[in-house]
Amino acid sequence: MAAAKEIRTQIGSIKNTQKITSAMEMVAASKMRKAQERMTASQPYARLIRRVVSHIAKANPEYRHEYMIEREVKRVGYIVVSSDRGLAGGLNINVFKAVTREAKYWHEQGVEVDYAAIGSKANVFFRNHGGNLVAGKSGLGEAPAVDDLIGSVSVMLKAFDEGQLDRLYVVHNEFVNTMTQKPIVRQLLPLEAEAEADDEEETRASGSWDYLYEPDAKTLLDHLLVRYVESQVYQAVVENAACEQAARMIAMKNATDNAGNLIDDLELVYNKARQAAITQEISEIVGGAAAV
Amino acid sequence: MASFQCDIVSAEKAIFSGSAEQLIAAGVSGDLGILRGHAPLLTELKPGPVRVMREGGEEEVYYVTGGFLEVQPDVVSVLADTATRAHDLDEAAAEEARQEALKAMGDKQSDLDYTRAAAELAEAVAQLRTIQQLREKGSRR
Numbered sequence: 284m285a286a287a288k289e290i291r292t293q294i295g296s297i298k299n300t301q302k303i304t305s306a307m308e309m310v311a312a313s314k315m316r317k318a319q320e321r322m323t324a325s326q327p328y329a330r331l332i333r334r335v336v337s338h339i340a341k342a343n344p345e346y347r348h349e350y351m352i353e354r355e356v357k358r359v360g361y362i363v364v365s366s367d368r369g370l371a372g373g374l375n376i377n378v379f380k381a382v383t384r385e386a387k388y389w390h391e392q393g394v395e396v397d398y399a400a401i402g403s404k405a406n407v408f409f410r411n412h413g414g415n416l417v418a419g420k421s422g423l424g425e426a427p428a429v430d431d432l433i434g435s436v437s438v439m440l441k442a443f444d445e446g447q448l449d450r451l452y453v454v455h456n457e458f459v460n461t462m463t464q465k466p467i468v469r470q471l472l473p474l475e476a477e478a479e480a481d482d483e484e485e486t487r488a489s490g491s492w493d494y495l496y497e498p499d500a501k502t503l504l505d506h507l508l509v510r511y512v513e514s515q516v517y518q519a520v521v522e523n524a525a526c527e528q529a530a531r532m533i534a535m536k537n538a539t540d541n542a543g544n545l546i547d548d549l550e551l552v553y554n555k556a557r558q559a560a561i562t563q564e565i566s567e568i569v570g571g572a573a574a575v
Numbered sequence: 576m577a578s579f580q581c582d583i584v585s586a587e588k589a590i591f592s593g594s595a596e597q598l599i600a601a602g603v604s605g606d607l608g609i610l611r612g613h614a615p616l617l618t619e620l621k622p623g624p625v626r627v628m629r630e631g632g633e634e635e636v637y638y639v640t641g642g643f644l645e646v647q648p649d650v651v652s653v654l655a656d657t658a659t660r661a662h663d664l665d666e667a668a669a670e671e672a673r674q675e676a677l678k679a680m681g682d683k684q685s686d687l688d689y690t691r692a693a694a695e696l697a698e699a700v701a702q703l704r705t706i707q708q709l710r711e712k713g714s715r716r
Contacts, residue, residue: 325588327582328587328588328654332654335617335654338615339617342615493615494617495615495617496616496618497603497604502619
């Protein structure tokens with residue numbers, strides 16, 4: 284019966300693990316709902332400021348801000364958004380793969396790459412695998428605030444201002460739906476004149492008008508464009524947080540299902556072993572009785 | 576009066592979206608009144624009230640701690656740093672914040688503290704201004 288007892292303990296421990304994973308699944312499901320709400324709540328601001336900035340790009344300003352001018356690319360910056368915790372399936376790995384692909388592309392062109400890591404998983408990744416990490420931020424929690432990100436973003440913006448970076452990207456997970464999250468790389472700087480097909484107002488003749496600026500174009504654009512980058516990064520972080528919970532929910536659901544399958548298999552083996560032990564005992568008794 | 580589309584958003588959520596006849600906000604170079612067909616304009620906002628006249632004479636007041644105002648002839652967007660409905664403002668709390676800031680400015684420990692206190696003071700004063708405007712409007716009725 285020794286083998287049977289071992290299997291019993293194994294089943295017990297798998298059942299405990301299953302309880303934990305199913306609890307984590309439920310926690311992630313409820314957190315996901317909140318994270319999703321947060322994501323949709325901050326979308327209007329991100330969308331409006333993007334619209335304003337694309338108007339600026341289309342206008343014919345008397346003053347062209349540095350963030351609007353394409354430069355020869357010698358060094359690029361990536362803001363990599365990841366989660367703080369693991370057990371979320373391939374969520375972070377997918378982002379890092381996308382970053383590695385981009386980095387390889389730039390290296391082939393002889394362009395150097397700097398990184399800003401948001402979330403402890405990204406920090407750990409760059410510490411282990413190298414890569415020139417210039418800013419890091421982790422421990423954002425479930426409700427990240429814009430203030431928490433300003434530090435890392437301003438490091439990258441300063442580098443851009445000083446001409447050390449010629450392009451700035453943000454990499455994060457895009458929330459397609461609960462089942463699907465895919466990594467996405469977006470260019471923040473210099474500004475791309477976005478082709479927004481859905482806006483009917485875009486038919487306005489471009490390039491022939493300009494805003495009135497108060498107090499003046501330079502001060503205003505300086506502030507506005509910094510705010511723009513911050514809001515885009517914030518949106519990326521909030522979206523990534525929703526992805527994290529969704530990915531964890533799916534990962535934990537799979538783990539719970541797998542634990543169930545394992546338990547079924549082991550129960551079968553256990554029953555066989557028990558049956559074999561009983562049969563053996565009977566045959567021993569019968570053999571013993573016959574000998575007498 | 577002709578109306579235009581008006582959106583007020585803060586980083587955390589959308590505050591107001593709808594058509595309006597006039598919008599009055601505190602820009603850095605002075606208060607602005609925006610009607611339909613205004614020339615394209617971009618301005619920073621000071622802490623203070625943003626008043627929206629809805630169609631039919633209804634008026635709504637929001638309090639912003641700063642941000643940007645974009646004007647296109649038929650669309651006006653307010654990108655507020657933080658916005659609250661003016662009804663939610665508490666006059667006592669605003670007054671308290673103002674006193675606190677004044678006191679902090681009294682003992683100038685360092686420049687940093689001073690700038691922060693000055694910003695806090697400006698914000699408290701702006702909040703009080705919003706409340707007073709709201710009150711005047713109430714008494715006029």
